Amino acid sequence: MPIIQAAVAVTKNAPLEIRELRLDDPRPDEVLVRMRAVGVCHTDATVLESPEFPPPFPAVLGHEGAGVVEAVGADVDHVKPGDKVVLSFGSCGRCRKCVQRHPAYCDDFNSYNFFGVRLDGSPTLFDGDEPLSGHFFAQSSFATHALGHRSNVVKLDEDVDLDIAGPLGCGLLTGASSVRNILKPDEGDSFVVYGAGGVGYGALMMAKVMGCDPIIAVDINDQRLELAEELGATHTINGKDAELADRIREITEANQGVDCAIDTTGLSTICKVGVETLRRGGRLGLIASHRQDGVGLDVAAIPLGAYVYGAVMGDAIPGEMVPLLVDLHKKGQFPVDRLIEFYDLEDINQAFADSAAGSTIKPVIRFPR
Template structure:
């Protein structure tokens, strides 16, 4: 079938709306008509080739839409179902079968290779193959072929165009709190970076019952939104000593937990130094391959931990519906992070995201 996709032709180039041919779903695959697709930081750093995804390619990995067709042997969803598309995984390796699909032994092959595992692609232009199945979906398009493994059926009563970011950025921030750190009620948490991932962590910290929730950012508007979403303290990281301020707010001890979302090495150092003895820092920020950060070894020695977190340690088929239910109850208002743009304005959405004008752009499709 013919579709329209936002094609990334070269490193750093703007997205170009292009007619392409999309194959029918194979066994185990699902054809989805897109209703909404989030724009994520990972899409942009791949466009800029921080990670070596082959180009030209169709990116996008926070898609939500309606199932139009399924391949043979698909039983989890049926035509007409509303679904969120999330990251892909093999489903059979040691980590997948132990409930940790975000650490699939073949995570890069399933999400960043630009092809299926067998080297094929469902997208073509004038008989030439186009790299696709980015995160098992390539959602910057009117239609996408995903797999049964990486689609999650969702409640039809919730606005579908809002739900795509649950597949990556929002589940990453929320999951870091609820699935990885598991802060007990009454604990303290500092979140470095008040973008969509960091603010999702703020909302999750409220759900978890944290009583000291510190948001750190350079943008006063984002800090004010953090307050609205439940942060108890806001720190402008460009004004004074952030670590000293966190220690002041915690009787000189530091926080029980911290989350680093910025991918800035000096900020990671602050997130570790702000911990109390025995505290844990969750590293979420995606830096360019080869980026190094200096950590004081004596700080780590006293029981502190740095823990890398991918996709919020989520099992999407169970975690995403939980976030949807929290949203329906008014306890996880992630829609406050979202601004929608018509698909034709993808480059405006990207520019607004890069300038910090919009926290979480979502592309909508007619």
């Protein structure tokens, strides 16, 4: 068993502790990856803060890993030692949804990603002789090494910069894929993104790639709105505007409303605006877990022919979507590097704090070479 360094969440709402742990050897369907970088995602923070959210603690989180393969199990044939890889979400590959090419809706999605152990109940991480929760998103990559599953290990070209590749496995993938795979805008369609964070910027940049116009970004942070303009937004609106819905409609063709929209905020008030500002036949994707803040979704308010989608991971196939995003980055069309600030593993708690404060859009933990 390899000896690794990892950031351990000992209990809810407490600072992570850097500890020396033992990592199990790879099973036939697993891949041992030496981490180069891992993004800090809002989902990690949600797990740390929410008392009802799995896995059991202590736990090692982290699910936007990028690194180099060190060993592969006997049943893994798409990567080999020395390959650069990104780790995304895990799936079984066998259930009806997986076979239909919708792995984000895998029947065993929660078991592969949230329960802290392998599907057979065996642990992957040990503190001394005591097991602790690992296998988070089939990786637990807040560590110098991680075990990936064959379903979530995506091979990259040799020239890819691993420092910026990790967030392509979850947050940015979710935003971009929700636009490309779920909303599927036509060139010239109007687009709104509610929330200018990692997921929102991913959605915005993909909307630009797909030729949406106008592209409207809504957030309460004016600095993030400025960056949204640099990344492709044609219009920005502060979400505190009391006339938000009217402002959005005024930008659209003949005040008819929006063709496509993504909500990343989780606020039911914003969801309400999102529905109210759809045009007939429009599409709204709900990415975040929506809070119970007293505002219910009025089904009768959904325009004729419109759709409201609950989106998970953008309905992405990681092995196809991650290379696409890497290619767009190489072409200058998906500048993820504009969002990233780097931290050492020892500074991971500061990374979480800066993300919560809004001063860093996408913290990335970078490991020594």
